Amino acid sequence: MKLESGIQLTDEQFKDMVLLLLSELLDRHYQNKHTDHEYYDSADVKQLLKISDRTLQRLRKSDEIPHIRIGKKIFYPKSFFTEASKNLRKD
Incomplete structure (x- = not known):
């Protein structure tokens, strides 16, 4: 892929x-939402x-x-923990 500046990137570099x-x-979005x-x-x-760390890794594997990986960071949906907490209270 060639950028407007004339720099040529490989597919891997572009990715x-x-x-x-x-x-x-995502980092900026995460940091800007305080609550x-x-x-x-x-x-x-x-x-x-x-x-x-190891236990969390086993849970992911x-x-x-549930989790998503963006670059080198891993994120977990808050909704999963909210629902799990509600289910624990019901039992």
């Missing part, structure tokens, strides 16, 4: 650039569930916890 931009946009985050990051989930 990396897009992922970096998306990651930065109502749509997603938790890994640190939030570990603190919320009181689990280790076994698909017990």
